[in-house]
């Protein structure tokens with residue numbers, strides 16, 4: 328655990344080899360294929376690369392097993408170290424108070440330019456967003472692996488897209504890649520005609536807006552399986568009140584509203 332944390336702090340990322348075993352990888356692949364929607368609705372304004380990449384959005388709404396994957400103890404301990412608000416107050420500090428921000432499976436096609444995921448460049452030890460990427464297929468220079476710029480999370484700057492000092496994060500199915508969202512990263516182009524599926528998880532501190540409305544969209548049958556920690560992770564402990572008559576604080580403990588709209 329210390330080694331992983333030190334690597335993320337020092338160079339911006341860490342790789343845990345064989346985080347998932349072969350059987351787990353196959354099971355998650357099966358679930359991905361089951362939920363792959365080949366007739367995705369392409370609305371006016373769909374981001375260009377999203378029209379060509381294979382993507383399954385909102386894995387938390389597809390199968391409870393995806394929530395199980397990211398509420399794993401090792402993952403919680405790493406994410407808690409970086410993203411927990413020490414002054415949260417409504418839960419003991421030993422419990423996670425960070426949240427799931429975005430949760431998709433992706434098999435990309437074209438090259439992705441260097442960028443940061445946290446939107447704001449800044450310096451310092453404290454961060455509010457991280458990525459956890461589970462490789463489900465072999466990831467190589469030729470099929471669109473992640474590229475990173477070591478130490479760039481310390482730059483306090485947006486990415487320099489012509490940076491030449493790149494590290495190629497090739498990996499095997501089952502590997503888990505974790506990075507500080509300030510790290511300059513992108514992908515190579517997938518020049519092979521095969522998929523390169525990975526599960527891409529974004530966690531953030533509780534006060535950052537989720538990219539999808541998870542509390543409103545979770546299916547009842549999945550919600551019912553979630554324990555307190557998982558409900559909190561989905562954002563159920565930090566739903567903004569409608570106004571001051573409802574309540575005046577956004578963050579809460581394990582007090583969950585009636586499932587919205589169900």
Ligand SMILES: [Fe+2]
Pocket residue numbers: 442443444512
């Ligand atoms: Fe990214």
